[in-house]
Structure formats: structure tokens, C-alpha cells
Amino acid sequence: MKINDIPVIETDVLVIGGGTAGPMAAVTAKEQDPSLNVMLLEKANVKRSGAISMGMDGLNNAVVPGHATPEQYVKEITIANDGIVHQPALMAYATRSFPMIEKLDSWGVHFQKDETGDYDMKKVHHLGTYVLPMPEGHNVKKILYRRLRRNRVQIENRFTATRLLKDPDGRIAGMIGVNTRTAEPIIIRAKAVIMATGAAGRLGLPTSGYLFGTYENPANNGDGHAMAYHAGADLANLECFQVNPLLKDYNGPACAYVTGPLGGFTSNAFGERFIECDYWSGQMMLEFFKELESGTGPVFLKLDHLAEETIEEIETVLHTNERPSRGRFHEGRKVNYRERMVEMHISEVGFCSGHSASGVWTDETGATTVPGLYCAGDMASVAHNYMLGAFVYGQICGESAVEFVKSRSEPKLDEDFIKTELERIQAPMKVTDGIPPEQMEYKVRRLVNDYLQPPKVTRKMEIGLERILAVREDVPQLCARDPHELLRAMEVQSIIDCAEMAARASLYRTESRWGLYHYRVDFPEQDDSEWFYHSRLFKDENGQMASGKRPIADYLVSLGEEKDAYRKMRVQKAANA
Amino acid sequence: MPIANHHSSVPVIVDEDKCIADKGCTVCIDVCPLDVLWINEETGKAHMKYDECWYCMPCEADCPTDAVTVNIPYLLR
Numbered sequence: 001m002k003i004n005d006i007p008v009i010e011t012d013v014l015v016i017g018g019g020t021a022g023p024m025a026a027v028t029a030k031e032q033d034p035s036l037n038v039m040l041l042e043k044a045n046v047k048r049s050g051a052i053s054m055g056m057d058g059l060n061n062a063v064v065p066g067h068a069t070p071e072q073y074v075k076e077i078t079i080a081n082d083g084i085v086h087q088p089a090l091m092a093y094a095t096r097s098f099p100m101i102e103k104l105d106s107w108g109v110h111f112q113k114d115e116t117g118d119y120d121m122k123k124v125h126h127l128g129t130y131v132l133p134m135p136e137g138h139n140v141k142k143i144l145y146r147r148l149r150r151n152r153v154q155i156e157n158r159f160t161a162t163r164l165l166k167d168p169d170g171r172i173a174g175m176i177g178v179n180t181r182t183a184e185p186i187i188i189r190a191k192a193v194i195m196a197t198g199a200a201g202r203l204g205l206p207t208s209g210y211l212f213g214t215y216e217n218p219a220n221n222g223d224g225h226a227m228a229y230h231a232g233a234d235l236a237n238l239e240c241f242q243v244n245p246l247l248k249d250y251n252g253p254a255c256a257y258v259t260g261p262l263g264g265f266t267s268n269a270f271g272e273r274f275i276e277c278d279y280w281s282g283q284m285m286l287e288f289f290k291e292l293e294s295g296t297g298p299v300f301l302k303l304d305h306l307a308e309e310t311i312e313e314i315e316t317v318l319h320t321n322e323r324p325s326r327g328r329f330h331e332g333r334k335v336n337y338r339e340r341m342v343e344m345h346i347s348e349v350g351f352c353s354g355h356s357a358s359g360v361w362t363d364e365t366g367a368t369t370v371p372g373l374y375c376a377g378d379m380a381s382v383a384h385n386y387m388l389g390a391f392v393y394g395q396i397c398g399e400s401a402v403e404f405v406k407s408r409s410e411p412k413l414d415e416d417f418i419k420t421e422l423e424r425i426q427a428p429m430k431v432t433d434g435i436p437p438e439q440m441e442y443k444v445r446r447l448v449n450d451y452l453q454p455p456k457v458t459r460k461m462e463i464g465l466e467r468i469l470a471v472r473e474d475v476p477q478l479c480a481r482d483p484h485e486l487l488r489a490m491e492v493q494s495i496i497d498c499a500e501m502a503a504r505a506s507l508y509r510t511e512s513r514w515g516l517y518h519y520r521v522d523f524p525e526q527d528d529s530e531w532f533y534h535s536r537l538f539k540d541e542n543g544q545m546a547s548g549k550r551p552i553a554d555y556l557v558s559l560g561e562e563k564d565a566y567r568k569m570r571v572q573k574a575a576n577a
Numbered sequence: 578m579p580i581a582n583h584h585s586s587v588p589v590i591v592d593e594d595k596c597i598a599d600k601g602c603t604v605c606i607d608v609c610p611l612d613v614l615w616i617n618e619e620t621g622k623a624h625m626k627y628d629e630c631w632y633c634m635p636c637e638a639d640c641p642t643d644a645v646t647v648n649i650p651y652l653l654r
Contacts, residue, residue: 048608048635210652212629219610249653325632
């Protein structure tokens, strides 16, 4: 079959995004049924793509028998996320996280073990013990790549997906996209699609002003969020922004998981500890923000009190793993952990379920609200999912997609929709005297910082939304001189979609929740009577962006007397201190 | 609207004496998650064509001849 002379590629299961969750989903689908055609499409190259291109230094949320139970974990994350979670999805993660660690271990991923051979668990969270260091975790991507080859997953690198396709019954039918080096379009018909396109990390602008100096890998710009929205899928809790504590001007995280267990901590300007717990939560970030803005700010990572061998150990991990250019950054500023504290700051805002809870709505089977469309990793709405969550939900989605395609005949494609989308893809290269994608991106992301970054104020957000919609009016002027700029031009359209979603979702929830993530100054209190719901964001029958409420599923684990534990983040000083 | 070119100092440096891209090597170009390294048509060597760097280092780590150095972008330095 050809549409506009473009051959339609056929596959059973299509996975979009080859970072962490995507490869696991593709490998799982092939393990379940080797006779299926499984295609993995990646915007960059699967060998080094996604959030963990240089590896990872630890598992933040590992539920390891003997150290924690799934019930304890579900309770802790429910409390950390102010009650707005889908507990069945957290429980599915919690029960499958240890088998996944063992699977990865058998594949050759190295986790830290103690002298008896047990996993060397560390306590970082407020209540339980869930952190498992992996100081030799730099080879994760190589191991995943070997598995993809061994299981004969078909890999297509340097293609970016731009829209999902649906059949007349509203079920998923495939996708359309474009090659990032040749600008050639690609049309894929698939019986099931798993999206794993990562966070929406190019939403806010880093304080450095460098567009690509984001916390998230900048390839993760929210394409998946935008595509899911346009395909009619629900997004959830988008106002629960991701905001992370980072080194000032450098996009590396600092404290909790690596230095915390070794004695490092987040301090104010006087070297004093001011938060009880360094596990990233909205409440912790609110205390961080308050200290940053206070007379005892800014905030620092304090290591200068540690022994030489401890500092060497920290340097070895931090300077070789996840963000290895960190050592060079410190060197350039003549910062030595032994001599002085390291200035910290808060990151730009984004959508990322890895660290917060915002994303495309997914249930405990990885299913979205579009039949046949599954989501995993940082883009899916399962709270506090991190890397191990990406692996577990990649696996869950792989299994669910294989089950879905069993009874599915060849989906029918909507040729008119495809032709319209081909025109949208080809438009920027036809414009000559227009607006380069870089300028449009800078503008919309600067607006996100000015108007949507917490503390959130209603009138400011309304103005921000108006300004973002004005940028959208400029899209027909977007110009691209080459296929690479075309990639950026397609990305900026997703960024505009995400910016609008961020504004509308934040305006919808008229309360404050999740600490700094949705700190709304003119609605300062948490209001459980009105807002003990997931917020929904979706495209309504008129094609307009709409909001609504989704009830919280019955809890599997009750919270008991620890329910307010994450509200008590600030270190209490004695009255005479 | 007319478009101007503006200069910027880029963070990734390729040592052209060591680079073997002209002999067919494309390792750094393949692994870059942002696709900013391309062959320089004039020299046949790899270079940073777009100032869109995450300073993530696969290009440097995977280069078989140690020709690539990743610096911190000037705005962050």
C-alpha cells in the first residue's frame, strides 16, 4: 500500500522511543511471541538515546524483600504524592520491581551488593528503604542494545514520530513521522503502539538561558504528550510539574541518592541542614524554594565535612555516571567538594512521571484511554516511576500489547488524515523568510518561565496562556533550512502544545497541592473536598482542549497515622536555638 | 522576515589530526542524541554543526581515536 507515493510499513507492535522503557517493551513483546513483528523507532540512536544515555548511578525506588514490602512502598509514594495516585498502578510496579532487578542483574547490569552478596540498600526516603546504588551502572544502554539484537527487534533510528493514527473505530492504527536527516516521511501501520518518548523536558527554560541545558535529555521534548493529546488520549495531573533540585547552572542532580547515604546533605548558606529528608517530593522542593529565597539562602550541597576517601568515592560516581561532564563544570569554576559547598538551584519546569506524577494517563496494564495505545516511562502518569519504573512498565506494556494484537486484524488507515499531516510535516521547509524554530522555542519557553513557573498566580497564568496562544498563531511562519531544522520545527510545535497544556491544567486545579509543584498563591490550601481527584486534560468532541476530574481508585493500602509524614519536612529548631 | 546568521562558540571540539571520519568512521555522529555532529564537507572530519549540546559525552567516550572533547557550553561555564 502507498499513500502519496510513500510505502506504508507494516508491523504488529510498534514501540516509539528507544531509551529505557522502549527497549524493554520491544524485547518483552518478542519474548512473549517471537513470531510477531516488533519495530522500535527512535529519534536518535538506540545505542545512546534517552534519559540514561551515559547510564545511571542508582535505583531510587527499589522494593527489595527484606528491606521493604510492596505495601510499604505504595503507602510511602501515596503520602509523598499527597494522595493523588492510582494505587493499582503503584502496586503493579512494587510487586514487579524485584523480579525486574533480578532480570537486569542476569543480563549483566551491576547493582551494589554488600559483603554477603545481598543488595546494598540505602535509606533516603522519609519512611522506608528503597535506594539501591549502581556505581557501575554506565553500561545499561549497551546491555539493552544487545538484548534488542538478540531478540531480533527491528530498529529504525533517526525517525521522529509526529502523529498517531487511528482506525474508524477509534483504535490505534499506527503512526506517521519523518526522518531527522533526510526529511523523508514515514508511515507505519501497527496493530498496537507503545509510546515511551520520555519527559516533556524542554518546557521551561534553564536559568543559564541555554536552550539545551535542561535537566532532561533535550530529545525528550514532549512529542509523546502532544501526540497522545491529538490522538484523543487523556493526560493526567499535568499541573503536578516536575521541578528538581540541581547544581546551579549545571543540569546534574546533586544530593539525595548518591551523596546522602555517604553523609552529604542539602544545606543553607550557613552550612545548616534545613530539610529532614532529601527524597525528591513537592513538599521537599517547597522547603528548598523557601530557603533559596530566604535570608539564609541560597541552598548548597555540603560535602566539605566528609573524609577524603568518602569524597573520592562520591567523585568517582558523580563524575563518571549519568552526567559525567559534572567534573569539568566544577573544574571550570574551581569548585572542589573538599573546600567549599556547591551552590544549588531549582530546575526548569517539565512534565515527568519519573519524578512527579504528570503524564499520559496509564493504568496498571500500561493502557491509555485509546484502545491499543500503551505508555511507559517518564511520559506515563504512574507516580515516581524513575528508571526501574520505566523498565517495569516497559515490560507490562510489552505484555499488554502482545495480548491486544492477538485478536486484531489489519487496521484501516485514514488517508485524508495522513495527507493533512504530511502537509504539516512538509510546511516548514517550504517557508523561506520565516521564523527559525530556535527563536520560536526560546520565546515560548521564556513565557513558561515568566508565567507558569511556581509559585503560580491565576492572573499571571491567564496572561501566559494568552501569550502562548499568540505564539501558536505564528506556527505557519516556522521555517526550516534543512532536515535537522525541520526536526526542531516539529519539536517546537509539541513544546507549544505542552505549554498550553501546562497553563490550562494549572488553571483548572484551584487549590495548592504537591508542595512547590502546584503551589498556587491565591489558593494556598490543599482542598480535599473539591480536589481529591486526578485532573484530566483531553481534546473534546469539538477539538478543544478540555479539563475534567477522574476519581481516585479505591486505595489498596490505607495510609494510617503516617499520612501527614511528608508535610513535616522542615528541620525543627529548638526554641532557644 | 529576513533571517540573519549569528555566531556562537560551540562546546564540542574535534581534533582533526586524530579524527578518522574521512576514513568512514561515524561513531560520534551515530551516538549523539541530539544529532548535532555532522561531517564537515570541506575537511571530511566530524564537527559540531548545531549549538544544541547536552554535554552528555557519548561522542567523547565512544570515539575510537580520542579525537573528541566535550566542553561545558559557555553560557553555563
